[in-house]
Amino acid sequence: KNQVEQSPQSLIILEGKNCTLQCNYTVSPFSNLRWYKQDTGRGPVSLTIMTFSENTKSNGRYTATLDADTKQSSLHITASQLSDSASYICVVTRNNDMRFGAGTRLTVKP
Amino acid sequence: GAVVSQHPSWVICKSGTSVKIECRSLDFQATTMFWYRQFPKQSLMLMATSNEGSKATYEQGVEKDKFLINHASLTLSTLTVTSAHPEDSSFYICSARGGNRWDQPQHFGDGTRLSIL
Numbered sequence: 335k336n337q338v339e340q341s342p343q344s345l346i347i348l349e350g351k352n353c354t355l356q357c358n359y360t361v362s363p364f365s366n367l368r369w370y371k372q373d374t375g376r377g378p379v380s381l382t383i384m385t386f387s388e389n390t391k392s393n394g395r396y397t398a399t400l401d402a403d404t405k406q407s408s409l410h411i412t413a414s415q416l417s418d419s420a421s422y423i424c425v426v427t428r429n430n431d432m433r434f435g436a437g438t439r440l441t442v443k444p
Numbered sequence: 445g446a447v448v449s450q451h452p453s454w455v456i457c458k459s460g461t462s463v464k465i466e467c468r469s470l471d472f473q474a475t476t477m478f479w480y481r482q483f484p485k486q487s488l489m490l491m492a493t494s495n496e497g498s499k500a501t502y503e504q505g506v507e508k509d510k511f512l513i514n515h516a517s518l519t520l521s522t523l524t525v526t527s528a529h530p531e532d533s534s535f536y537i538c539s540a541r542g543g544n545r546w547d548q549p550q551h552f553g554d555g556t557r558l559s560i561l
Contacts, residue, residue, distance in 0.1 A: 338487075370552075375535075375541070375554075377448070377450070377537050377552030377553050377555050378537075378552045379552070380549060380550075380551075383549070390466065429462070432550075434487040434489075435487055436486060436487040439485075
């Protein structure tokens, strides 16, 4: 069983709408949690990184939250744009070991 | 920001061919490089970790004689898929880190799509 579970698996929204992606993890002990955006056929690009003491981190229209007690994180995208269509990957690091979620495939339609 | 260049971006070749993929850090020295494989709609799977000047550490289940990794300089690592077969077809991605600490950022290349006929 993957130690990093993401939901939903895929999501379709209209341009301009907001959305929230979920990440639940069982990785322990926890070092940091990162959200990446991966465009089709490209490598992942870092959006946010949070340590266990941080609750929220923003990067433009992207806001990540972290609840280390419940081992949950979310990525909120505000005022979505067509260019937000991509896979969003949650990665939890334990020491030097990175555990990748399977990603959420987001499609933004006009 | 830090840039990692991967080459080639797309390879199509016959079964039995060996294929070399290059990963270069363009504006920083990559002490550690990682090689991943990604199948459609699945997460990245770490294949191996390499530190400059030393042998790569392979993940369980990854054949080191099949996937040869060389990290001879601080800006270049190569992955050679030897005697490739159709089941080796996948998206291969490298990433590079400027040090050995886990909290240092990893920068990913844009991947290489390998198709074995």
